[in-house]
Amino acid sequence: xxxxxxxxxxxxxxxxxxxxxxxxxxxxxxxxxxxxxxxxxxxxxxxxxxxxxxxxxxxxxxxxxxxxxxxxxxxxxxxxxxxxxxxxxxxxxxxxxxxxxxxxxxxxxxxxxxxxxxxxxxxxxxxxxxxxxxxxxxxxxxxxxxxxxxxxxxxxxxxxxxxxxxxxxxxxxxxxxxxxxxxxxxxxxxxxxxxxxxxxxxxxxxxxxxxxxxxxxxxxxxxxxxxxxxxxxxxxxxxxxxxxxxxxxxxxxxxxxxxxxxxxxxxxxxxxxxxxxxxxxxxxxxxxxxxxxxxxxxxxxxxxxxxxxxxxxxxxxxxxxxxxxxxxxxxxxxxxxxxxxxxxxxxxxxxxxxxxxxxxxxxxx
Amino acid sequence: xxxxxxxxxxxxxxxxxxxxxxxxxxxxxxxxxxxxxxxxxxxxxxxxxxxxxxxxxxxxxxxxxxxxxxxxxxxxxxxxxxxxxxxxxxxxxxxxxxxxxxxxxxxxxxxxxxxxxxxxxxxxxxxxxxxxxxxxxxxxxxxxxxxxxxxxxxxxxxxxxxxxxxxxxxxxxxxxxxxxxxxxxxxxxxxxxxxxxxxxxxxxxxxxxxxxxxxxxxxxxxxxxxxxxxxxxxxxxxxxxxxxxxxxxxxxxxxxxxxxxxxxxxxxxxxxxxxxxxxxxxxxxxxxxxxxxxxxxxxxxxxxxxxxxxxxxxxxxxxxxxxxxxxxxxxxxxxxxxxxxxxxxxxxxxxxxxxxxxxxxxxxxxxxxxxxxxxxxxxxxxxxxxxxxxxxxxxxxxxxxxxxxxxxxxxxxxxxxxxxxxxxxxxxxxxxxxxxx
Numbered sequence: 001x002x003x004x005x006x007x008x009x010x011x012x013x014x015x016x017x018x019x020x021x022x023x024x025x026x027x028x029x030x031x032x033x034x035x036x037x038x039x040x041x042x043x044x045x046x047x048x049x050x051x052x053x054x055x056x057x058x059x060x061x062x063x064x065x066x067x068x069x070x071x072x073x074x075x076x077x078x079x080x081x082x083x084x085x086x087x088x089x090x091x092x093x094x095x096x097x098x099x100x101x102x103x104x105x106x107x108x109x110x111x112x113x114x115x116x117x118x119x120x121x122x123x124x125x126x127x128x129x130x131x132x133x134x135x136x137x138x139x140x141x142x143x144x145x146x147x148x149x150x151x152x153x154x155x156x157x158x159x160x161x162x163x164x165x166x167x168x169x170x171x172x173x174x175x176x177x178x179x180x181x182x183x184x185x186x187x188x189x190x191x192x193x194x195x196x197x198x199x200x201x202x203x204x205x206x207x208x209x210x211x212x213x214x215x216x217x218x219x220x221x222x223x224x225x226x227x228x229x230x231x232x233x234x235x236x237x238x239x240x241x242x243x244x245x246x247x248x249x250x251x252x253x254x255x256x257x258x259x260x261x262x263x264x265x266x267x268x269x270x271x272x273x274x275x276x277x278x279x280x281x282x283x284x285x286x287x288x289x290x291x292x293x294x295x296x297x298x299x300x301x302x303x304x305x306x307x308x309x310x311x312x313x314x315x316x317x318x319x320x321x322x323x324x325x326x327x328x329x330x331x332x333x334x335x336x337x338x339x340x341x342x343x344x345x346x347x348x349x350x351x352x353x354x355x356x357x358x359x360x361x362x363x364x365x
Numbered sequence: 366x367x368x369x370x371x372x373x374x375x376x377x378x379x380x381x382x383x384x385x386x387x388x389x390x391x392x393x394x395x396x397x398x399x400x401x402x403x404x405x406x407x408x409x410x411x412x413x414x415x416x417x418x419x420x421x422x423x424x425x426x427x428x429x430x431x432x433x434x435x436x437x438x439x440x441x442x443x444x445x446x447x448x449x450x451x452x453x454x455x456x457x458x459x460x461x462x463x464x465x466x467x468x469x470x471x472x473x474x475x476x477x478x479x480x481x482x483x484x485x486x487x488x489x490x491x492x493x494x495x496x497x498x499x500x501x502x503x504x505x506x507x508x509x510x511x512x513x514x515x516x517x518x519x520x521x522x523x524x525x526x527x528x529x530x531x532x533x534x535x536x537x538x539x540x541x542x543x544x545x546x547x548x549x550x551x552x553x554x555x556x557x558x559x560x561x562x563x564x565x566x567x568x569x570x571x572x573x574x575x576x577x578x579x580x581x582x583x584x585x586x587x588x589x590x591x592x593x594x595x596x597x598x599x600x601x602x603x604x605x606x607x608x609x610x611x612x613x614x615x616x617x618x619x620x621x622x623x624x625x626x627x628x629x630x631x632x633x634x635x636x637x638x639x640x641x642x643x644x645x646x647x648x649x650x651x652x653x654x655x656x657x658x659x660x661x662x663x664x665x666x667x668x669x670x671x672x673x674x675x676x677x678x679x680x681x682x683x684x685x686x687x688x689x690x691x692x693x694x695x696x697x698x699x700x701x702x703x704x705x706x707x708x709x710x711x712x713x714x715x716x717x718x719x720x721x722x723x724x725x726x727x728x729x730x731x732x733x734x735x736x737x738x739x740x741x742x743x744x745x746x747x748x749x750x751x752x753x754x755x756x757x758x759x760x761x762x763x764x765x766x767x768x769x770x771x772x773x774x775x776x777x778x779x780x781x782x783x784x785x786x787x788x789x790x791x792x793x794x795x796x797x798x799x800x801x802x
Contacts, residue, residue, distance in 0.1 A: 049705035069739075077736050078704045082666065198563075210664045217666020217703060220735055285665075330702060335578050336668055337702045 025309050026238035029302055036183050037087065040323035044083045047327060049337070050074055078217070081224055083323060086216040087195045088231045090294075090322020091282050092276035095238045095313040097291030097296070099273045102245045102307070103266065104169055104178055107355065110291035113275035114165050114178070115185030117288075120281035121212070123157025153355055155230075155278030164276045166266065174179040213339035214285040214327050223283060230279040235315060236270035241265065242307040249305060288341055289348020290325070294318040296355045370748050377673075384482035429435055432626035434508055435475060438492030441467070447490040450629040457616040462623060471623055472501070475607045477583035479696060484602050488623055503574060505599055508626045511559060513572065515579035515589060517760065519603060521548055521769025522618040526627045533574050536560040536589070540760025564589040566596045577792045578603050610679050610695045611771030613641055618769070619664070641772035645779055645787070649685035652783045656714035659742070660707070663734065668706040670700050677719070682773075684778035685786075710775040715782060716742035718750040718798070721759065726802040746800050749781055755795040763794045769779070 052071050059066065067070040067172050069321060097110040104114070109116045164185065169178055197205050219227055244265035247255035252262050280287065298313045329343045428445040439446060446795035447467045454461065457576050462471045487499045491506040493714040514520060520543050523529055533554035541547055549555050556572045559565045562585065569577065577600040581588045593600040602623070605617035615638055622631030658681050661670045671677035672695030673688065681688040689709050693699065710716070724730050728746055730737060744799050754762035773793050780790045781797075797798050 049702045050708045070708055073711075073736070074704050074707065075737055078707070080665075210667070215665040215667070218664075222735060335698055 025306070026302065030309075030312055030316065033058070033313055033320070037316045037320035038322070040064060040320040040327075041083050041087055042236065044086065044323045045075065045079045047330075048074065048079055051352050068091060077221070081219050081221055082217040082326070084224065085227065085284065086221040086322040086326045087319040088228060088235075088282045089229070089287065090325075091315040091319040092231045092234060092280050093287060093291040093322075094294035094298075094318025095235060096273040096276040097267050098295035098307070098314045099238060099241060099245065099293075099311055102249060103122055103166075103269050105249075106178055107296070108179060108292065108352075109182075111158070111281070112286065112288045112291060114182035115161050115189065116165070116274065116277045117281050117286040118163030118186040118189040119157040119159075120154040120278045121157070121286055122161075122192055123153035123155070124155075125193045125283055128239055154282030155275055157189075158278035159270070159274035159280065160268055161189070162277075163330045167268060207352055212289040212341075214341040214344070216284055216322070218341065219283050226254050227279055227283050230275060234272045234275035234279065235267060239311055239315075241272065242311050245269070245307040247313075249307075252268075268361060284340075286341075287344060289344040289351075290318055290322060292350040293351040294321060297351060298356070300358070374588070427491075428592050432628055433490065434626045436508075437465070438490055441493045443467075448628070449494065450626075450632075451630055452619040452622065452628045454616065454619060455635075456610060456612040457605075457619070458613060459607050460617070460620050462620075463497070468496050469623060470499070471620065473602050473604050476602045476604045477581050477607065480581075480583055480645040486601050488580055488740065490626075501541075503594075503601070505598065505624060505625055506602070509575040509624045512624070513556070513565075513569065513574045513577045515560070515577065516603070517579055517765040518539055518614075518768045519621065520606060521766055524786060525618060526622055526625065526630050528621075528625055528627070531557070531625070534558055534569075534572055539758035540756065540765075542754060542756050542760055542765050544764040554597050561589050562592065562719075563588045564591060564592055566598075569593065569598055570596060575599065576601065578621070580604060580606060605768070609674055609676055609769075611676060611774055612642055614676065614768055615639075615771045634767055638770065638772055645680050645772055645775045646683045646787050649683065649775075649779045649783060652685040652786060654783075655685060655687040656782050657689060657712065658715045658782070659689050659710040659713040660717045660719055662718055662720050663703045663706070663736075666703045666713070668703050669700050670706060672696055675704075678790055680774055680778055681717070681782075684775055684782050686715065686778065686782045689751060703736070705714050707740075710742075711740050713740065713742050714745070715750045716740065717781075717795075720750050720752070721761070723752050723755070724750065724798055727800050728802065730798070746797075748798045749795045749800060753792060753795045767794050773800075 045061065046052075046054055050071075052066075052074065056066050056071055057075055060072055060075045066075070093111060095115075100109040100111065100114060100116075101107060103109075111120075132289045165178070165181060168181055172178065172181075244255065244260045244262075247258045248262070248265065255265070256262050277291075294314050294317055295310065298310050298317055300309045301317075302309060302313055304310065323349065325343045326340060331337045331338060369572065381716070385477040408413065408779055415672055415769045428442075428449070430445060430449055432450045445466065447470060448464055451464050452462060456684040459475045460471055460473050468487055468489040469787055471486050471488065472736060473486075476482065476484055485500075485502040487496065487504045488507045489495055490507070495504055503507045509531070510713075512523070512528075512529050513534040513536075513580055514523065514532060517540050520529075520541070521531075523532060523544060524545065530655060532546065532549065532555060535541065535546075536558060537560050538550050538555070538557050541550065546555075556568060558569045558572070560724045563654075577589075577593055577598055579589050579593070579602060581590055581602050581604070585591055590600050590602060590715065603617060603620060605620070608617070616635055619628070619631040622628050659670070660677055660681070661668060670690050672698040673691045673693030677698075678688050682691060690699065703776055717726075727743055727746065730748070731743070742748055751763045751767075754766075763774075776787060776790050777792050780787045781795060
């Protein structure tokens with residue numbers, strides 16, 4: 001199918017006012033982004049609060065033995081799974097954010113703003129805090145309940161909220177209404193979470209609050225066996241949605257006229273975005289701003305709204321940026337660590353401001 | 366007790382509560398002592414007191430030789446020292462007390478971490494006039510007849526001062542371990558007013574406490590005292606948790622005693638506790654080795670460890686342990702990366718978990734986080750948690766009986782670090798976690 005230049009402007013595209021350059025996949029840019037992600041990945045293996053000589057890091061990564069047994073463990077059991085998690089999670093959030101911005105025709109949509117992450121939080125809270133007031137050991141169940149249980153709970157929570165938002169989005173067209181809706185869903189789910197917290201013991205609450213700070217470093221190799229396949233599946237599904245998303249940019253009728261099965265496309269986008277947002281939220285906590293900021297960065301940096309370019313670009317840039325954010329949060333050289341969300345917000349908020357100032361208008365995606 | 370009385374007077378109390386709320390809404394925030402049951406100072410001479418004859422030539426009743434722990438002054442004499450028994454503070458750094466003839470002023474110096482505010486309470490012997498030059502400090506009449514305790518850490522102090530019969534209520538029944546208090550709860554003798562900012566003001570007003578003893582963290586979102594004070598309920602902050610030493614915390618028994626005129630008892634109780642603590646610490650000094658100790662647990666990639674100047678660190682050091690972060694000076698806790706702590710903790714001899722989650726075995730800990738496997742303490746089975754005495758709601762007696770009895774906390778740690786030094790001590794709060802269930 002020949003993709004006839006969807007211009008990225010909303011429904012009423014004005015051919016003369018097209019601010020975007022021609023479409024297409026620019027391989028050199030993607031290669032550059034991949035190099036950036038790789039560099040960030042290697043940096044996050046080399047830098048940490050325990051100083052390890054670079055030669056040792058390389059030696060261990062190539063299968064050798066470090067001169068200190070602790071270094072071996074730190075590189076292979078701490079830094080490597082964390083770097084992989086950050087790469088995958090950053091990619092997942094950015095791709096899910098991009099999908100949502102397109103399907104909702106809303107520049108502010110992301111897993112966080114539309115309440116999808118809140119849905120995942122609710123799923124986790126039900127598992128972590130649920131029905132616990134009577135028994136301290138209940139919290140211990142999460143460990144035994146299995147990591148797949150946690151991912152399932154978070155993904156189901158995310159999917160439930162996503163389905164509700166999507167159903168209402170079909171009836172109301174207003175961007176503002178959708179944002180208000182997402183906000184209300186966030187409040188509703190946080191009301192239920194607060195209720196659960198009210199009946200939990202202080203230490204449980206602190207465990208839950210800790211989870212809400214967001215972190216890539218809690219994922220062990222064992223959990224990686226659940227997280228990595230879930231995210232790789234979600235990312236693969238998402239990459240398949242590039243063409244339908246391009247068509248949907250110009251509206252459902254246009255997409256249908258181009259032979260896109262709109263219902264199937266929506267379903268595929270819903271499934272992949274929920275899986276991505278749900279799995280990341282389950283293991284890393286709700287991580288803000290990456291999902292909203294990276295798609296905008298991609299559009300602005302590469303001057304395109306072609307999803308065949310945007311999806312892989314968001315994937316690589318999101319993964320690389322997440323690694324950099326995590327490095328900043330570890331504050332190399334310092335022993336203490338900042339919550340990840342402090343860093344993503346500090347970087348993400350100016351990006352959104354920049355978008356608002358630059359575009360002037362919210363109507364354009 | 367007052368609870369059953371309240372049930373009979375329910376409607377009237379509700380009405381009263383309504384009026385009090387209405388009144389305090391109009392009145393300035395300065396809380397007023399409830400005067401209804403106080404005898405007004407009488408002018409005509411009453412019956413001669415039963416006290417021994419006064420050494421002073423005054424015609425008025427003799428000066429008391431003990432504090433009035435259960436009664437009010439009937440005839441006030443400005444020259445009489447009504448607090449012949451006073452507290453002296455040795456180890457606590459969070460409060461100071463000044464004695465005057467018929468009142469005492471206690472100042473809470475560090476109500477919470479980073480506080481810029483101090484709290485001053487004027488404790489006036491009941492039956493004597495209120496001092497006039499005290500600014501807007503809260504005035505409490507002593508001895509207080511009943512008290513609502515907002516933290517389980519306050520219960521051991523009340524028990525040691527033999528004041529549990531003055532306990533009117535608690536913030537929450539759930540976390541209480543003290544058997545005597547549990548009996549009171551089961552008998553329906555106490556009210557439950559809710560914790561922190563969720564405190565139920567109406568219930569508190571209806572209970573008519575002479576005193577609410579709470580604590581603050583400096584955040585109106587979590588603190589009960591702003592709301593309680595606004596409602597005109599005599600509320601004081603007990604900042605025992607801010608003390609950096611176990612003895613300092615325990616010495617807050619003297620702070621509690623001030624409001625009940627039980628200074629003599631508090632002095633004796635604290636002196637005995639301190640002596641026992643020092644005896645155990647002395648034994649620990651005889652140890653020939655100093656096992657290295659790591660405390661806390663990782664949560665995801667952060668590991669919160671007690672700072673080197675903290676309460677927990679002090680206990681480990683006094684028990685003859687080499688705490689891994691002893692060189693640090695912070696009194697709070699440090700949020701470090703897992704990687705950073707792991708690098709040190711991997712060689713630690715003893716691991717003190719301080720986890721609210723009950724692990725049946727080291728195997729269960731490793732299932733949740735396999736990265737602990739290489740730690741020396743894990744390999745040697747030297748992993749302990751302070752969950753031996755936790756009630757069915759998760760209320761840990763470590764933070765109740767333990768804080769009020771520092772010698773027990775210390776003896777437990779000495780037993781863990783140097784078992785041969787205390788062969789007869791049975792662990793009270795700590796439990797060794799078995800390798801397999």
